[in-house]
Amino acid sequence: MKSKFRWQWWAVTLGVFLIVIAIFSVKLYADRHAAAMAASKTHAKSVSEHEAAVASSRRHAARKASKRHVAAVSSRRRAAAEASREEAQSKAAQVGQNHIAEANQYAYPVAQVKQEMDAPYTSPIKEKDAPYTSPIKEKVVFLTFDDGPNTVNSPKVLDILSQAGVHGTFFVVGKQVSPETAPVLKAEYDAGHAIGLHSMTHDYSLLYPSRVGATAVIENEAKSAQAVVQQVLGSDFRSHIWRYPGGHFSWKGLAAADAALSRLGLDWIDWDAAVGDALSPAQEPKTEDAMLQYHLRSLNVYPASNVRVVLMHDALGKDLTVKTLPRIIQYYRDNGYKFGVLE
Ligand SMILES: [Zn+2]
Known part of the structure; x- marks a missing residue:
């Protein structure tokens, strides 16, 4: 009866040990996963930040280019307006009359x-x-x-x-x-x-x-x-x-x-x-x-x-x-x- 009790005690102890190991393993896995998720999130964040930065810089460049374009267009328009004003003035001078x-x-x-x-x-x-x-x-x-x-x-x-x-x-x-x-x-x-x-x-x-x-x-x-x-x-x-x-x-x-x-x-x-x-x-x-x-x-x-x-x-x-x-x-x-x- 005593030997039978000893075998049971060892079985329980082994069981508890295995359970503890299992719990540890799960926890370890869980922690690692969490860490990996956090790292991945950070990465994702940094990727999206990078993308955002790139996009913003592109937008900025586009805005700058567009501003340059607008400036170029308006400068061309100003030049054209100036030329046409001068032409009009010269035409006005040409069409002036020699009598009332x-x-x-x-x-x-x-x-x-x-x-x-x-x-x-x-x-x-x-x-x-x-x-x-x-x-x-x-x-x-x-x-x-x-x-x-x-x-x-x-x-x-x-x-x-x-x-x-x-x-x-x-x-x-x-x-x-x-x-x-x-x-x-x-x-x-x-x-x-x-x-x-x-x-x-x-x-x-x-x-x-x-x-x-x-x-x-x-x-x-x-x-x-x-x-x-x-x-x-x-x-x-x-x-x-x-x-x-x-x-x-x-x-x-x-x-x-x-x-x-x-x-x-x-x-x-x-x-x-x-x-x-x-x-x-x-x-x-x-x-x-x-x-x-x-x-x-x-x-x-x-x-x-x-x-x-x-x-x-x-x-x-x-x-x-x-x-x-x-x-x-x-x-x-x-x-x-x-x-x-x-x-
Ligand atoms: Zn004369």
């Missing part, structure tokens, strides 16, 4: 007038109020006055034109514009006359050395004359017409100068009627009748045309022109001409 708005009704583009002078009766110059299809072509005279402004004859010409109720075109010389003559120029413009450019110096030896056009000189004088007149008449003013001192036909090699003027928005025009006031003192008419006779003869020198561009001068000393002007105006009125200005 009220003169639109009797202003004719120089290109049309030249076309009619070169190929009579083919120009689009027609009755201004008639439908475009009308075959009626109107006769238009353009009274032009070169070499002003001055404070003596220019105001007299203005008075005569005003009394007759007609308008003309003044081809002004830049060097003639001064504080004294600026009000005369302004009066010409304000009264509805047109302003053309006639160089800065009117010096043949500078403009046409050896009778050949000096392109750079002509271009510079055109720019200066435009600027000088603009200073008096304001930024709305811009002339598109140019008369070569001495006339285009008098000189050689003007093709390059013509092109340079064209780039400045200027077109040149000569004349197809004259009163002889540019001749030498020995040749020029001495009386009003002689001047009228000269004028009539000049009409036969040039081809018959619907348009007459009359060369006259309002310079100092051209007193006979001023005296004869009312009769010149009367001649064109009697012969059914309208009075236009060149633009």
